[in-house]
Amino acid sequence: MFTVFSLHVMQMEFSFGPKGWVPAEQLQEKSTDECVYALGLHAPGFFDKVLNVNKCLLQSDSANEKSGNESRATWRRTAIVEDYGVQEGRRKHHNVLEKENENMHEFSQLCKNAGGIQSWGFLRGMCNSHTGFLKHLMLRSGRNVETGLPELTVNFVTSSDNPECLRPLVEKIATIPEVVSIVNNVNTSIGYTSVGEKEYTLYGKSTIIEILRGLTFQISANSFFQTNTRQGDVLYKLIEDCAFLKGDGSEIVLDLFCGTGTIGLALAKRVKPVYGFEVVAQAVSDARQNATLNFINNATFIEGDLNKIGSAFANNLPKPDIVITDPNRPVMHIKLIKFLLRLRASRIIYVSCNPATCARDLNYLCCGVPEQNIEGRYRLSSLQPVDMFPHTPHIECVCSLELR
Ligand SMILES: C[S@@+](CC[C@H](N)C(=O)[O-])C[C@H]1O[C@@H](n2cnc3c(N)ncnc32)[C@H](O)[C@@H]1O
Structure with missing residues (x-):
């Protein structure tokens, strides 16, 4: 830890x-x-x-x-x-x-x-x-x-x-x-x-600037940003490690719950396109601005509610190799779980600040939901806690899932 x-x-x-x-x-x-x-x-x-x-x-x-x-x-x-x-x-x-x-x-x-x-x-x-x-x-x-x-x-x-x-x-x-x-x-x-x-x-x-993983981020008051900057650096480095990028810039990344674009932008210079989804309009606008601030032009940020996705969600995007998902404390909506299981990206990196909801989502992704005839498709290959909230009972986890 x-x-x-x-x-x-x-x-x-x-x-x-x-x-x-x-x-x-x-x-x-x-x-x-x-x-x-x-x-x-x-x-x-x-x-x-x-x-x-x-x-x-x-x-x-x-x-x-x-x-x-x-x-x-x-x-x-x-x-x-x-x-x-x-x-x-x-x-x-x-x-x-x-x-x-x-x-x-x-x-x-x-x-x-x-x-x-x-x-x-x-x-x-x-x-x-x-x-x-x-x-x-x-x-x-x-x-x-x-x-x-x-x-x-x-x-x-x-x-x-x-x-x-x-x-x-x-x-x-x-x-x-x-x-x-x-x-x-x-x-x-x-x-x-x-x-x-x-x-x-x-x-x-109206915004403040912070630096993480050598990148500059503009943050509005309503946009999420990691509360502990120093450990944020540790967290994002771990996510990058878990992505096991090939290094040839060929991978496509889907960054769900992307906030101000931090994770996707930290990976962007070593991958092909990055697509980020986020519900808070100010955060999406910060993410776009952050791509510009860091001279990154292969990242696209889209405003949308991931609890309300339809069957055509992300149909117009190329199939990603790596999905990052970093939801708030509640579980992911079952529609999003189903989408991920249909998508079959080779790797999902699930980042969570709530071990209880994380455990439920990992269980669905790995073992499915038998009562709904949903089959699990992933194997949990690693789980690393990161102490983002020292001296509190809270813990962040980075979980790596591989397609079976
Ligand atoms: C834990 S934060 C992670 C943000 C980003 N990945 C980071 O590391 O800075 C979760 C993000 O999900 C967004 N969010 C919450 N509910 C959402 C929803 N239903 N659809 C899309 N985004 C949502 C929040 O606004 C927040 O920016």
Whole structure:
């Protein structure tokens, strides 16, 4: 198993909550006053219990702290906690709101002017009541390709379409040198997903750059990108090894669930064409742009929902030699399993961050689904876990399947 000891997790998603959740073992130690309003991580299995996180050990220093300036606290504290009182407790918050902080006063006025949102509502997370404005805070770090210095994107996910409400907060955060982009994703659903129906760029650019396997990738806020860049390099090298490319540039690659095109593009210079499929429009557009950025002209990226494929899916494409499939945590749709079994590519590389759903899909591909008269056609030739999420129970697996 590959493990890193020095972490650099590129993306973290935090949630806002109406009050901080205190684990039972700490109830004695903490007064409940300390815990009003939360910005942090969900307790496992409970979306309405948000554990305050003041410093995230999985984040890069620049995402956690303002390096080189001892006098300023972490940027999260500076921008959100100190100025807006989200984590400071109800009493302090009242002081900040009503007496002390001009910005906060302006801010609450702004909120009221902008469509009747109450300032208190602004600070409440959605949680069970489904009220409030701020849902999630997503931090993503990348680097400047010329200087190599860290860059940060800040993505506020809100429950309604009122980007002006964020303006005072944006002005504060924009003064942090590492921050190159501040966006607002508006997600009006009652769910906890962070992908917005609309996105506003409130400061700087709308994308961030990261480098993996020597290639440059542009990433939009709604596009998937490996959260752990250093281990991402290890993961993609392993996928390349599992592809057993002949080296004569003759193979055709199908990259399913391709995101910003990372895996396909990492292989593109050593194969014939690469075809990528992905459902998120921004990710497809990033993938196309990434091909251009890396002078790759044999990669085609197609927008489409792999859960809704018809019998004619990919009929117009040449038969691939290698299929990469890298689904989200749920199982692959049975239509896609059937497609892969009909396609009979010589090799499938199945990349998964969920061993349970991965096991089901591998079982179908290898042993078939007898109750549906589906015959399995593959043999699992290798399975390598990669520790993409150190110090958590999660694990990524790269599975190599050969046609029998
Ligand atoms: C685990 S990510 C892998 C992305 C890419 N392979 C990478 O390594 O960066 C899974 C990707 O599948 C996409 N996705 C999820 N459901 C999908 C669907 N039904 N059809 C097509 N793409 C889907 C997600 O948007 C995401 O980009």
